[in-house]
Every structure is written in structure tokens, then in C-alpha cells.
Amino acid sequence: xxxxTQTPKFQVLKTGQSMTLQCAQDMNHEYMSxxxxxxxxxxxxxxxxxxxxxxxxxxxPNGYNVSRSTTxxxxxxxxxxAPSQTSVYFCASRGRGEQYFGPGTRLTVx
Amino acid sequence: xxxxEQSPQFxxxxxxxxxxxxxxxxxxxxxxxxxxxxxxxxPVLLVTVVTGGEVKxxxxxxxxFGDARKDSSLHITAAQPGDTGLYLCAGDRGSNxxxxxGKGTLLTVNP
Numbered sequence: 001x002x003x004x005t006q007t008p009k010f011q012v013l014k015t016g017q018s019m020t021l022q023c024a025q026d027m028n029h030e031y032m033s034x035x036x037x038x039x040x041x042x043x044x045x046x047x048x049x050x051x052x053x054x055x056x057x058x059x060x061p062n063g064y065n066v067s068r069s070t071t072x073x074x075x076x077x078x079x080x081x082a083p084s085q086t087s088v089y090f091c092a093s094r095g096r097g098e099q100y101f102g103p104g105t106r107l108t109v110x
Numbered sequence: 111x112x113x114x115e116q117s118p119q120f121x122x123x124x125x126x127x128x129x130x131x132x133x134x135x136x137x138x139x140x141x142x143x144x145x146x147x148x149x150x151x152x153p154v155l156l157v158t159v160v161t162g163g164e165v166k167x168x169x170x171x172x173x174x175f176g177d178a179r180k181d182s183s184l185h186i187t188a189a190q191p192g193d194t195g196l197y198l199c200a201g202d203r204g205s206n207x208x209x210x211x212g213k214g215t216l217l218t219v220n221p
Contacts, residue, residue, distance in 0.1 A: 004152075033208075042213035043153070043198065058208070090152050099143070099200075099209065101152030 002026055006091050006102035013081040013109045021076040021105050023091030031094040032074040033058070034066065036087040037104075043090065049074055081109045113137055114201055116212035124220050126188050131215045133199035134181045140204035142182045144173055147196040147214075189219045 007022045025032065033048035045058030049068040063085060065077040074093075078085060086109045091102040115134045123129055133142065141160045145153035157166050159175035159182060166173045170193075172185040186193055196216050200209040 035211075040213065043200075043211040045208065048208060092152075097158060098155050101154070103152050104150070 004091055004093050004100050004102035006089075006105050008105060009103065011105060011107050013078075013107065015081060015083060015109060017081050018077070018079050019081065021078075021089055021091075021107075023074045023076065023102060024072050025074075025091075025093040025100070026072065027093060027095060027100065028071060029093040029095045029100075030071065032068070033092050033094075034064070034074070034076045035090045035092065036060065037090060038087050046076065046089075078107075081107075083109045085109050113210045114199055114212035116197075116199055116215050118215060119213065120216050120218075122218040122220065123189055125190055127219075129186050129189055129217070131184045131186075131197055131217070132181070133183070133201075133212055135201060136180065137201070137203065138179050139201035140179070141202045142175055142179075143200045143202070143209065144182070144184055145198040145200065147198060148194075153196075153198055186217075189217075191219045191221050193217060194219050 004025045030051045034046040035043040037043050044060045046064050047058055047066040049055045052068050052071050055066050055068055068074050089105045092099050117132045141158055143158045144156045147153040157173045162177045162179045164175045170187045174183050196214045198214045200211045202209055
């Protein structure tokens with residue numbers, strides 16, 4: 001039981017490049033979400049999903065896309081990276097009670 | 111407008127001291143969670159409080175949910191260097207499992 005896994009751990013992008021942050025969970029949780037964490041801003045919800053095929057926007061969705069084709073996977077796509085997207089990104093999954101976070105991806109956009 | 115206000119933002123104390131961290135809101139939450147996050151890692155859930163007035167203890171940590179379910183506190187007795195970390199509170203308003211996070215309290219316990 002690996003919990004929530006995220007790849008990559010670190011990534012550097014140039015402005016305008018695209019990439020996908022991967023997230024997977026093996027706890028059969030229906031609810032998954034993506035957060036970004038910035039100094040002084042706390043954790044802010046980007047997108048979330050309440051089950052396969054269902055996604056919705058969180059607090060700061062602009063510049064990010066998500067899809068949920070399976071219960072296990074919830075990738076986050078940056079279509080055209082901007083310096084403002086430099087942050088640490090956390091994926092999380094939640095069952096009936098506890099929410100589990102992945103180890104994070106530290107993204108730098110230059 | 112920040113839905114959940116945490117205070118203090120930073121706290122640096124000596125080993126053995128007691129401390130309290132607060133999480134306040136003008137909104138009512140169906141439950142409130144406390145997390146601890148260490149550098150380079152994701153937040154880890156410490157406790158969930160659900161009932162107004164509820165008190166939960168986890169070794170030297172005591173968590174309380176306000177009677178009106180709008181605020182919570184975390185009290186640490188005889189803090190140790192291993193308690194160092196970022197403490198986050200998160201409120202659940204009962205719809206779609208979405209959590210709202212406070213900005214966190216960065217605690218440093220010096221030996």
C-alpha cells in the first residue's frame with residue numbers, strides 16, 4: 001500500500017512549456033484533489049474530483065487542466081507554463097474521513 | 111478573505127515550554143482537521159474534530175473544537191524539538207469533501 005504517489009519530485013520548465021504532474025493512489029478513494037503551496041499563502045485548491053469522469057474547479061484553476069479516467073489516477077496538466085506557476089504542488093486523496101497527501105512536486109518556471 | 115485564520119503565524123520556543131495555536135473563522139464547519147507538515151514532505155493528518163466542544167488528545171497534543179464549530183485550538187505540552195514543523199488547520203463545510211486550509215503556524219522548538 002503506497003498511499004499517494006507523485007512524480008516527478010522536482011521539475012524546471014521554461015515559460016511556455018507544457019507538462020503533466022502525475023498522481024496516483026491505491027486506497028480506492030473516490031475524492032482526489034490538487035493543491036499548490038506558496039509561502040504565506042497556505043494550501044490552495046486547484047482542481048478536485050469526486051470520482052472517475054467527474055472533475056471541478058477549486059480556488060485557483062486558471063492555467064491548469066485535469067482529467068480523471070480511472071479511480072487511481074488524477075494528472076494535473078500545465079498547458080503553457082508561466083513563472084507565476086512556480087510552486088510546490090500536492091496531490092491528495094480522501095476516503096470517508098482522512099485525507100492523505102502525496103510527497104509533492106517542486107516546480108520552477110523560468 | 112481568508113476563511114480560516116491561524117495564529118500565530120510563527121512561533122519559536124524552548125524545549126519544555128507549552129504553546130497554543132489557534133484556528134478561527136466566522137463560518138461554521140462540519141469538521142475541522144489539524145495537519146503537521148515537515149520540510150519537503152506533504153501534510154500528515156493529526157486529528158479530526160467533529161462535535162462542538164469536542165476535545166481530543168494525542169500524547170502531548172490536545173485539540174479542541176469550539177462549541178459553535180467556528181474555531182479550534184491545538185495545545186502542546188512540554189514541547190520537544192521533534193514537534194518542529196508547520197501546523198495547518200483545515201475546515202470541511204460538508205459539501206463535496208472540499209477542505210479550506212489556514213495559512214499555517216510554523217513552530218520551531220529549540221533544544
